[in-house]
Amino acid sequence: MTRKALKVVVLSLPGFLIFSILLGTGLWGLDFGFHWDEKKLFFQVGKSLDSLTLLPQQYNYPSFSYWLTLSATIPHLFGAVQKLGYTIPPIRQHLLIVLESPAYLLQVRQIFLFLTSLSVLWVYYTSLVAWKRHWLEAFVAAAAIGFSWEVAYHSRWIAPDGILMQFSALTLFGVVMAIKNPSKPSWLVVAAIAAGLGTGTKYQGVLLMIPVLTAAYIISRENGGIRKLVPITLVILTLFGISYLFSTPGTILDPLRFFRDVVYELQHYQSDHYGQFIQPGLPHFWLILRYFTQVFFSHFQPIAILFLFLFLLGAYDLINENIAEAIVILSFPVLYLLFFSLQRVFIARNLLVVAPFLAILVGRGSYFVWDLLHNWRFRWLWMALITTALLVNASWLIYSANTITDRKTDRFIRELATYIDNHPQTSYFVSDRVTQDLQSLDTTEHKNIVKTSFDQADFVILYASEGFSSKIEWPRNKPGLTSRVFGTWEVNFDYYPTWSGDDRIVLLPMDKAIKIGVLVIE
DSSP states (O other), X not given: OOHHHXXXXXXXXXXXXXXXXXXXXXXXXXXXXXXXXXXXXXXXXXXXXXXXXXXXXXXXXXXXXXXXXXXXXXXXXXXXXXXXXXXXXXXXXXXXXXXXXXXXXXXXXXXXXXXXXXXXXXXXXXXXXXXXXXHHHHHHHHHHXXXXXHHHHHHTSSSHHHHHHHHHHHHHHHHHHHHHOTTOTTHHHHHHXXXXXXXXXXXXXXXXXXXXXXXXXXXXXXXXXXXXXXXXXXXXXXXXXXXXXXXXXXXXXSHHHHHHHHHHHHHHTTSOTTTOBOXXXXXXXXXXXXXXXXTTTOSSHHHHHHHHHHXXXXXXXXHHHOHHHHHHHHHHHHHHHHHHHTSSBOOGGGGGGGHHHHHHXXXXXXXXXXXXXXXXXXXXXXXXXXXXXXXXXXXXXXXXXXXXXXXXXXXXXXXXXXXXHTOTTXXXXXXXXXXXXXXXXXXXXXXXXXXXXXXXXXXXXXXXXXXXXXXGGSOOSOTTSSSEEESOOSSOTTTOTTOOSOOOEXXXXXXXXXXXXXGGGO
């Protein structure tokens, strides 16, 4: 191996380490239980197998998630041919049975998890190779997205949002490679194809063409003006369209359904979506800012705020250094978030697509501070702070995955009992169901549990399903609503209280419980 090749391998190791941790913890917690959208996709694949057509008219476009789900049947198809020969009816019946198996479900989740995790590598190489920044900066950028719990638990879902985030990261890589190598605008081809496949994953992926077209304008302005802009634009728009149609051929093969689906999506984002809604405009935009300020970069709010601060520093440094590059990098997240703030529906996973653009600026912000600190002691103290924050985030990924593996045990009711005993000066009002589970452990009496009037207690403890007559009545998108949660950490309950997976025990301050009107204290 040459010295240059060895250097490439060594410099790639930090990125692959982060990728491996995200992928490994994702696999560890892959069997997390139920998710709303999975059965719908499996039904669509089943209709394809049943009708022997790849356009069963049973799914909403775009179709990339459908193809991924269908692709998981290929190994089973080969196995069926070996066992049953080439007779179609028994093969079809075998595959339909496979669709109902837990093993197939986990295989599809593995595909979505792997592709989503690639976002880490694209971000790492965007900073290290395309932007030619220091490896420490690239490491922080990749870790900002790879150790984000919001990214981690969403990446296990058979849903389009993580896949779209991955295409967003690949688009970003192609765009930065192009603007840093203006003599090689062919990198815009990579960006355009990624944006096309992203649009074939979720329609709002079309907004990824904003930085692609902006980069094309900047490159052509520096290399021949309008004479270069027209052919470059035609090429990237053509390749964008081809890659989109490759992933969603129903656009032209079934145009009426495609049109109905587009109209449906437009109406859907102006609907209430099971209570996941907010007033469009400033209230929605404020909720988005709150998510990125307090939640996205870390489960722990001080770290999340620190990383948001690094993003702002990175954006400032980029604007100060190269306004054209800043426009390319910032145009997509700014316009995307403004677009979504005009909708009624707020679902956290819709925001994942901007994460790669934010993450590389988090890395830049961290190195901006490093560069300001000329004293080596201060530099290493700063890096120790960032490393500690990243290690805390990575540890939370490991912890949350471990809770998923214990989802069928009595671990969480035992943790609750220990918690109550460790806070003897605090009084708790406990629901009947939680009381029964506590009593099933042993006969020890918890003296700080209030058994009569709830208003004498500091906190109320209940299962989430006991809170309201319907799950959609739970307040949502309110970080910090619950003081503690005992159960599996396969999802952020504050943002997905309508989750249909495992039930969990929640601890609420009594004043909040009274304000929102939980049933157990009526």
